Structure formats: C-alpha cells, structure tokens
Amino acid sequence: MQNASTGPRAGSSTDDQTGPRRTGRAVSREVLADHVYAELLASLMDGRLAPGAVVSIDGTARELDVSPTPVREALARLEHTGMVRRVALKGYRVAPVFTQEDFAELMEARLAIEPVNARLACERINQHGLAELGKAVEDLKSAPRGPSFAEFKDYLEADERFHQLIARQTGNQFMEAAYSALGGQVQRFRLFGGVGITDAEHAIAEHEAVLAAVTTGDPDKAAAAMADHIRKVRSRAIADAPES
Amino acid sequence: MQNASTGPRAGSSTDDQTGPRRTGRAVSREVLADHVYAELLASLMDGRLAPGAVVSIDGTARELDVSPTPVREALARLEHTGMVRRVALKGYRVAPVFTQEDFAELMEARLAIEPVNARLACERINQHGLAELGKAVEDLKSAPRGPSFAEFKDYLEADERFHQLIARQTGNQFMEAAYSALGGQVQRFRLFGGVGITDAEHAIAEHEAVLAAVTTGDPDKAAAAMADHIRKVRSRAIADAPES
DNA sequence: CATAGTCAGATCCTATAGGAAGCGCCGGTC
DNA sequence: GACCGGCGCTTCCTATAGGATCTGACTATG
Numbered sequence: 001m002q003n004a005s006t007g008p009r010a011g012s013s014t015d016d017q018t019g020p021r022r023t024g025r026a027v028s029r030e031v032l033a034d035h036v037y038a039e040l041l042a043s044l045m046d047g048r049l050a051p052g053a054v055v056s057i058d059g060t061a062r063e064l065d066v067s068p069t070p071v072r073e074a075l076a077r078l079e080h081t082g083m084v085r086r087v088a089l090k091g092y093r094v095a096p097v098f099t100q101e102d103f104a105e106l107m108e109a110r111l112a113i114e115p116v117n118a119r120l121a122c123e124r125i126n127q128h129g130l131a132e133l134g135k136a137v138e139d140l141k142s143a144p145r146g147p148s149f150a151e152f153k154d155y156l157e158a159d160e161r162f163h164q165l166i167a168r169q170t171g172n173q174f175m176e177a178a179y180s181a182l183g184g185q186v187q188r189f190r191l192f193g194g195v196g197i198t199d200a201e202h203a204i205a206e207h208e209a210v211l212a213a214v215t216t217g218d219p220d221k222a223a224a225a226m227a228d229h230i231r232k233v234r235s236r237a238i239a240d241a242p243e244s
Numbered sequence: 245m246q247n248a249s250t251g252p253r254a255g256s257s258t259d260d261q262t263g264p265r266r267t268g269r270a271v272s273r274e275v276l277a278d279h280v281y282a283e284l285l286a287s288l289m290d291g292r293l294a295p296g297a298v299v300s301i302d303g304t305a306r307e308l309d310v311s312p313t314p315v316r317e318a319l320a321r322l323e324h325t326g327m328v329r330r331v332a333l334k335g336y337r338v339a340p341v342f343t344q345e346d347f348a349e350l351m352e353a354r355l356a357i358e359p360v361n362a363r364l365a366c367e368r369i370n371q372h373g374l375a376e377l378g379k380a381v382e383d384l385k386s387a388p389r390g391p392s393f394a395e396f397k398d399y400l401e402a403d404e405r406f407h408q409l410i411a412r413q414t415g416n417q418f419m420e421a422a423y424s425a426l427g428g429q430v431q432r433f434r435l436f437g438g439v440g441i442t443d444a445e446h447a448i449a450e451h452e453a454v455l456a457a458v459t460t461g462d463p464d465k466a467a468a469a470m471a472d473h474i475r476k477v478r479s480r481a482i483a484d485a486p487e488s
Numbered sequence: 489c490a491t492a493g494t495c496a497g498a499t500c501c502t503a504t505a506g507g508a509a510g511c512g513c514c515g516g517t518c
Numbered sequence: 519g520a521c522c523g524g525c526g527c528t529t530c531c532t533a534t535a536g537g538a539t540c541t542g543a544c545t546a547t548g
Contacts, residue, residue, distance in 0.1 A: 056498090068501095109418035501536105502536090512527085513524105518522095
C-alpha cells in the first residue's frame, strides 16, 4: 500500500508459475535497498512507525514486496542513525521514546553543534541558500497548524528542513553529517516527545530571528539566535512536562 | 574455521589455509555480520585497506569464509560512517584520501565538538574514567614510535582511544555518537594524512595538559586545552604540507 | 491455584542459485 | 595503425531454501 510511489510494476502479478518472479523494475537505476530505506525512513519520520514497534524483516519484505535481503541492508543502515535498534537474535525495533534524560542530552548536543552551524552558515551562505532558507521560514509560517496530526505534519517538515539547510550551508560535510545524525532524533522528538502547537508561535519568531541574523551577515548574532532558540525549545518542552 | 558450532560445512576445509584468523566468537552469541564489521573496521583503521581500494563483496566473503550476505550488511553499516563509499551498481570502495580542504573541514568540526566534550567530561568523569584516561596517556607515552608503521600503530591507537574516552565520559550519547562519526575519519587521517612522528612529542604534552585539567576538575581549562591541542595539530599538519 | 515441561508458530540468520550489468581482451575492419 | 563490435569474466543484486532460535500457549502435576 505504501509502495505506490516509485513502483512502476503493477498488475501482471498473477503469475505464470514457471517464470522467474518479478521481471523486475526495468531501468531502475536505483537499488531495492535504497527504496526500502527511503520507505522505512518516511514511515519513521511521519509517525507511522511508533516507538517500540517491532520491524520484522520478513514482514517488511512481504509488505514492500521484496526479498528479506534488501530489507536487512536498509535496516543495517538505519541502525547507525539510532532510529532503530537491533538485538542480536531478536530482530529490529523502533527506538523507544525519549526519557527526560535523553531529551536533555539531545538538547545539550544541539546546543554544542547548531550555533556553530549557524555561525558558519552565516559566513558562507550564498544568494541561493538564503532563498531556500527564506522559503523554509515562509513554509513554516504558512503551514496549517491544525490539531490533527496530518495538518501539523507540514509544519514539522519545514522546521526540520530549516535546520538541515543551516547545516548544509556550513559547507562543512562533517558538521552536516553531525547534524544529520541528530536530525532524525530531533524530528522523532518533535513527533512523539511532546512538542505542541503552542510551541509554534514562539518557534516561528525564533526562526525568523536566526534568518534575519544570517541575512544581515552577523555571525555572532546568528549563533546567539540559534542558541537562544534551542534553549527556549528546551524550556518550553520541560514546562509542558510531557508525561507519556 | 570460525564457525565451530553452527557451521554446516566444517571439517572438509582441513587444508589449513592462510591466516590464523581469530577463532573468536566461541559460543556464537554474536552474529557473523558483527564479526565481518569488526574485521573490516580493523582493516580500515590500521591501514591494511588503503584509500581508494575496492572492497569486493564476494571477495571479502571468500576471505573471511562467510557468505556475501553478512558482508553486505557490514558494509551497509560502514557506509554510514563515511569510511567506505558505495556506487549504485559498482560496489564499495574505501573513501579516498583527504584533500587539504577536507582536512580543514574536519578540523573545524573537531574544534566545534571536542572542546565541548572535554568540558562535559571534566564535569562528570568519575574515578574509573580518570584511570582509563590516565592509562591512555600512559600508553601514548610508552608506545614505541619507531619509523616502521607496525610500531607506530600502537601510538595511533592510544591517541584515538584517548579522544574516544573523552567523548564517552561526557555521559551524553549524542556527543559520543557525534565524535564517533568523526573519529573514524580522524584515525584515517592519522594514518594517511601525513601525521608524522615529529608530531608525537608535542601531541603527548598536549594530551597531558588536557588530562591535567580534567583531573583538576577545571572545565574551562579542559576545553581550552583540547581546543589548543586541535589547533596545534592543524598547524603542524599544514606546516608539514602533506603532498600526496 | 501455581509452576514446570512441551510443542507449534514465527522470526532471524546464513548459504546458495541465478539473472543483470559493467570491464577488459581480442579479433576484425577501415 | 586506429577504431569498433563481440566475447568471457567478474561483480553486484535479488530470490529462495533450510537450519537455529525465540516466543507464546497449552497441558500436566504438585
């Protein structure tokens, strides 16, 4: 049901039994494992896979209509991001929800990395990057923020995109990789950790402050604005005291 | 030879092939993919696999006497560390050597992360952690630093271990993960990027300064000592002007 | 009623087979 | 001598089979 995006193969599945199964994705310049990876990542990012859920290799293979091998490969990659965990002979499951301690650690790490990113991005960003960044903030403001999750999703996507863009605009592949390692967790926290709609108004203003500083070309102010944003996110989350 | 308990095919390979491959994993509570991962990582870390070398799936499988599937899984994990690169239908190869620009980016990232690690570690380290850290510095000093690579290896290992310990002692899983993502690259640079023996004397003193600050319990000084160390590593490397 | 033993199903893990694509070599042609 | 098409080899990629292990339920016994 969820592979209708790239899967050109349809119908004809009813088999002449002798033939080799699935004549397979014609030009398909992309490997099955990539497809599985993207599918699983999307499921994790938009909440279809809840924390703690088991991700059966065989089950996923059946669901996506591939053999277990590419699923295994995709899960091995995902494990390195911390979004799924593997136990030796028991299989994979989605990483559990954050404890308050995990959350504190995550924010500490963000405070170490993201202000630096903002500073570097400010020093090196070009016109195109500024446009992208502006669009992210614009999307953030225009995204519907209804109480239903489906409507809130676009807001969260724009939020994540803004931070990713900052990381990319550093021009430093390692800083970008460092944020990417965190970004998945950040997004998962946005989904399950209790970031509420009330957060949005404040957050938008804070993002605008970062954008303004970057546009002005003031690295110190950009770093400070980003640090301020992260600290306030932390304060608001703690104040809400998410008790799951 | 390493599948004493589970291997269906045993015996028949009595033709004592090449290496005395480590006969570990006795009770086999560890999966083959883990073994392959460790083996590949070791090969990357101590220079047996040079940058640019192709890592054939089938070849590695034959070499380690396993089937291609666990090799594939291990490589999928390694790819996420940046130490090997995969091209869609062409296979894996070891990531190429650093350009000077890559090196500058790596050092920039280390400067953003490691002083923070030193500060946090200083605030939270316990007696056992201090002992481990002290032993790393001790090994650093006592390691042979002969011109041959084999003798220099222990020194490099202790160096990497010191920084890893600092990262672990932060008590912050994300900072530790962030450094781990860099650590492999740092180690690869130590091997191939031109860190010479002349570096060792200065570096030892700088490590001792970090250790002293951490032992004293002065977070500011620890962070400053670590930043100083990284800057000097960068300066020395640039001065040596590694031209490969 | 509680606990231990047994069995069946599901799942993971590894091995092997076979199709598809890239790479190098070789002989033929201009 | 230079260029081009065919051929085989290697390698990757996916599918499938089978052994080993874990989980959960069911039954028998103290």
